[in-house]
Amino acid sequence: MTILVDKTTKVIVQGITGREGHFHTKAMLDYGTAILAGTTPGKSGQEVEGIPVFDSVVEAKKQFPEINASIIFVPARFAADATYEALDAGLKVVSLITEHIPVHDEMRFVELARRQGSYIVGPNTPGIITPGQCKLGIMPAHVFKPGRVGLISRSGTLTYEVAASLTEAGFGQSTALGIGGDPIVGMSFVDALKLFEADEGTDATVLIGEIGGSAEEAAATFIKKHISKPVIAYIAGRTAPKGKRMGHAGAIVSGQTGTADGKIKALRNAGATVIDRPIDVDEALQKIL
Amino acid sequence: MRLFEYEAKEAFRKVGLPLPPSGLASTAQEAAKITGDLACPVVIKAQILAGGRGKAGGIKFADTPEAARETAAEILKMTIHDHQVRRVLIEQRLEIKQEIYLGITIDRSKRKPVAICSAMGGVDIEQVAEKYPEKIARALIDPILGLRDFEARQLAKNAGFEGKTILQVAGLLLRLWQVFIENDAELTEINPLIVTPDGKFIAADARLNVDDNSLFRHQALLERVGAGISEKTKLEQQAHELGMTYVELEGNIGIIGNGAGLVMATMDAVKYYGGAPANFLDVGGGATADRMCNALEIVLSHPDVEAVFINILGGITRCDEMARGIIDAQKTLPRDVPIVIRMIGTREKEGAEILAAAKIPFLNSMDAAAKRVVEQVTKRE
Known part of the structure; x- marks a missing residue:
C-alpha cells in the first residue's frame, strides 16, 4: 500500500522533448515507471526513448485512455497552461516540477484542481516516488527503498538527505513526496498526512518543513486532532533572518509569521517529535517504532 | 520585488485611483520648480526600496520653493538603510480628516488573495491587527472569479463604513484589485488613504510588490532590475x-x-x-x-x-x-x-x-x- 502513485499508475510526460523532460523520462523509465505518452505542442509523431509524442494531452488520452497522472517539465511561462491542460483532461495526479511559475497563475490552477478533486503536487517540487513501484519525479532513485515510512517535504535535496539516512538505517519509505517550495502549492502537508494516516502501508510519517508561511502550523493543528500515527518533524531555516527569501520563493519570515520557532513549538504541542538535525531521524524512529 | 512609491503610484494612476498633485525630482533645482507649480505646502519624500524612511528623516515638509530646494538637496544626499536616495517625490500636502487602510495580498494558507480594509489607517497595519483585531475586516477572494462588487461593498461595511461611503470605499477596493491583478502583485496597499475635510479620498502613500517570477510579463520592471536598480545588494x-x-x-x-x-x-x-x-x-x-x-x-x-x-x-x-x-x-x-x-x-x-x-x-x-x-x-x- 502507498499513496498517490503505485505500479498501476499510467503516466504522461508534458514537455517530453525538452532537455529536462527527455533526461528524466529516461530515468523514470529505467526505474520502471509506466510512461505511455508525452506531449510537446507541434511535435506529434516524434518519439522520445520509444515513447510517442502528441500535440496535446487530450490527443494522447484518445489513444491511451488509461493515462491517469502527469509530470510537467514545461518552462515557467507556459507551465500554467500545461497544468490547465492536464486538469482539463481529468488527470487526478499532476506532478508539477517547474520552478518560477508566477504566483497568480498558481492560485488559479490550484483552486481549479481543488474544485475538481485532482491533486497537484508542487509546483517547484522533486515530485513523488513510491519506491520500487513508480517514480513521478526527478529525485535520485537510489536513496529510496521500499518500506513503511511516509516522507513529505518542502525541499528537494533535504528530502534526499533524510531519505538517505532513513534507507541507511533500514527504514524504507512507503511513498515520499515534495509538496514544493513555492508560497502557493497544490497538495499541502495536511492533504498528505491525511493520505498517510489512511494508508495501511505507512507506520509513521516524517515531515520536513522550513521557514515561511504557516503550512507546518496547519499540519500541527491537524495532527493534534486527526493523526494517530507518529510524526517526526524537522524544520530548516532556524538561522534565517526576517524578511529575506532563502532560495525557495516560499521560504521567508514575514513579521511574526513563518518563524522556525513558531513551527517547532506548534508541532511539539501537537505531539510530533521534532528533531534538531536531519541525522537524528533514525534514532527518533527507533524510539517510536 | 518592491516598487518605488512613485512607480506604485503610476500603477495607481492608470486605474484611476485618486492621488495628490505631484512631481518627481532628482535634483534640488527640479524640486524647487515642481514645488512652484504645486500649491504649497508640499511634502518631500525620499524614493528608496526599503521601509522606515520617515523615521530616518527621509520625509520632510516645505512651505516655499526655496525651502523645498534646500530640503530636497539634503534628502538627495542621504543613504537610508544602505539605500542611496536618488530621487524625491514632491506632493501637495493634504489636510486630513480621517486615515483609512486598504490592502490586497496573498493568504498562503488559504491559497487565495485576501483584501483587507480598516478605518484605522496611517499606522502599521500589523500592529493594528495585534491590538485591535476587530478593527480590521478581511475578505478572501476567489482567484478565478476575482473581487466582485458586492464583496467589496460587504468588506467596506464590515470595516465600519456606512451609507454612501460604503460605495466609495468599495469602488477604491475594486480599483486596487485591478492594480493587484495587472501587476502580478504579491502585495499592494494604500496606507494611508486620506479623507480630506471636504470629503475627498486620496491615496497618500502607495505600496506595490511584484512577484519576481512574473517579470517576464512586465518588461519595464525587468529592464529596471537589469540596470541593477533593486533591493538586492x-x-x-x-x-x-x-x-x-x-x-x-x-x-x-x-x-x-x-x-x-x-x-x-x-x-x-x-x-x-x-x-x-x-x-x-x-x-x-x-x-x-x-x-x-x-x-x-x-x-x-x-x-x-x-x-x-x-x-x-x-x-x-x-x-x-x-x-x-x-x-x-x-x-x-x-x-x-x-x-x-x-x-x-x-x-x-x-x-x-x-x-x-x-x-x-x-x-x-x-x-x-x-x-x-x-x-x-x-x-x-
Missing part, C-alpha cells in the same frame, strides 16, 4: 544573474550548497555547533563546474568570511562537476581560507578521485563537516 544581484541565490548574513562562515532546503539545514548545522553563517548560497539544481567556481568567488568577496562549508548532495547535480569547480576556483581565488567539503550522491566516486588528485579532503557526513568548519574558525580566533 551588489553580490546578491551578481549571484542572481548567474542563476544562483545568494543572501548576505552576519556571520563569518561562508555556506554553499545545492538546493534551498539543504542550504538552510547547512546553516542550521553550523549554528548547532556554535558557528555563524556569513551567507546563504544555493547553486541550484544541475549546477556546472563554472557555477561552483563563481559561487566560491561570490562567497569570498564578502570580507567577513573566514572559512567556507561546501555541502553537495548529488541528485541532478553531479559531484564530479562540483569537484572540478572547486579546483578551478582554488587556482584563482583572491584569498586563502579553509574550505570544508561534504560531498555525496551522483558521481561521488569520480568527484572523490578529482579531489584526491588535488589533495583536497572531503567528508561524507554533513554533521561532521559542520563541526569541522566551526573548529577551523575557532582555531583562528
Whole structure:
C-alpha cells in the first residue's frame, strides 16, 4: 500500500522533448515507471526513448485512455497552461516540477484542481516516488527503498538527505513526496498526512518543513486532532533572518509569521517529535517504532 | 520585488485611483520648480526600496520653493538603510480628516488573495491587527472569479463604513484589485488613504510588490532590475544573474550548497555547533563546474568570511562537476581560507578521485563537516 502513485499508475510526460523532460523520462523509465505518452505542442509523431509524442494531452488520452497522472517539465511561462491542460483532461495526479511559475497563475490552477478533486503536487517540487513501484519525479532513485515510512517535504535535496539516512538505517519509505517550495502549492502537508494516516502501508510519517508561511502550523493543528500515527518533524531555516527569501520563493519570515520557532513549538504541542538535525531521524524512529 | 512609491503610484494612476498633485525630482533645482507649480505646502519624500524612511528623516515638509530646494538637496544626499536616495517625490500636502487602510495580498494558507480594509489607517497595519483585531475586516477572494462588487461593498461595511461611503470605499477596493491583478502583485496597499475635510479620498502613500517570477510579463520592471536598480545588494544581484541565490548574513562562515532546503539545514548545522553563517548560497539544481567556481568567488568577496562549508548532495547535480569547480576556483581565488567539503550522491566516486588528485579532503557526513568548519574558525580566533 502507498499513496498517490503505485505500479498501476499510467503516466504522461508534458514537455517530453525538452532537455529536462527527455533526461528524466529516461530515468523514470529505467526505474520502471509506466510512461505511455508525452506531449510537446507541434511535435506529434516524434518519439522520445520509444515513447510517442502528441500535440496535446487530450490527443494522447484518445489513444491511451488509461493515462491517469502527469509530470510537467514545461518552462515557467507556459507551465500554467500545461497544468490547465492536464486538469482539463481529468488527470487526478499532476506532478508539477517547474520552478518560477508566477504566483497568480498558481492560485488559479490550484483552486481549479481543488474544485475538481485532482491533486497537484508542487509546483517547484522533486515530485513523488513510491519506491520500487513508480517514480513521478526527478529525485535520485537510489536513496529510496521500499518500506513503511511516509516522507513529505518542502525541499528537494533535504528530502534526499533524510531519505538517505532513513534507507541507511533500514527504514524504507512507503511513498515520499515534495509538496514544493513555492508560497502557493497544490497538495499541502495536511492533504498528505491525511493520505498517510489512511494508508495501511505507512507506520509513521516524517515531515520536513522550513521557514515561511504557516503550512507546518496547519499540519500541527491537524495532527493534534486527526493523526494517530507518529510524526517526526524537522524544520530548516532556524538561522534565517526576517524578511529575506532563502532560495525557495516560499521560504521567508514575514513579521511574526513563518518563524522556525513558531513551527517547532506548534508541532511539539501537537505531539510530533521534532528533531534538531536531519541525522537524528533514525534514532527518533527507533524510539517510536 | 518592491516598487518605488512613485512607480506604485503610476500603477495607481492608470486605474484611476485618486492621488495628490505631484512631481518627481532628482535634483534640488527640479524640486524647487515642481514645488512652484504645486500649491504649497508640499511634502518631500525620499524614493528608496526599503521601509522606515520617515523615521530616518527621509520625509520632510516645505512651505516655499526655496525651502523645498534646500530640503530636497539634503534628502538627495542621504543613504537610508544602505539605500542611496536618488530621487524625491514632491506632493501637495493634504489636510486630513480621517486615515483609512486598504490592502490586497496573498493568504498562503488559504491559497487565495485576501483584501483587507480598516478605518484605522496611517499606522502599521500589523500592529493594528495585534491590538485591535476587530478593527480590521478581511475578505478572501476567489482567484478565478476575482473581487466582485458586492464583496467589496460587504468588506467596506464590515470595516465600519456606512451609507454612501460604503460605495466609495468599495469602488477604491475594486480599483486596487485591478492594480493587484495587472501587476502580478504579491502585495499592494494604500496606507494611508486620506479623507480630506471636504470629503475627498486620496491615496497618500502607495505600496506595490511584484512577484519576481512574473517579470517576464512586465518588461519595464525587468529592464529596471537589469540596470541593477533593486533591493538586492551588489553580490546578491551578481549571484542572481548567474542563476544562483545568494543572501548576505552576519556571520563569518561562508555556506554553499545545492538546493534551498539543504542550504538552510547547512546553516542550521553550523549554528548547532556554535558557528555563524556569513551567507546563504544555493547553486541550484544541475549546477556546472563554472557555477561552483563563481559561487566560491561570490562567497569570498564578502570580507567577513573566514572559512567556507561546501555541502553537495548529488541528485541532478553531479559531484564530479562540483569537484572540478572547486579546483578551478582554488587556482584563482583572491584569498586563502579553509574550505570544508561534504560531498555525496551522483558521481561521488569520480568527484572523490578529482579531489584526491588535488589533495583536497572531503567528508561524507554533513554533521561532521559542520563541526569541522566551526573548529577551523575557532582555531583562528
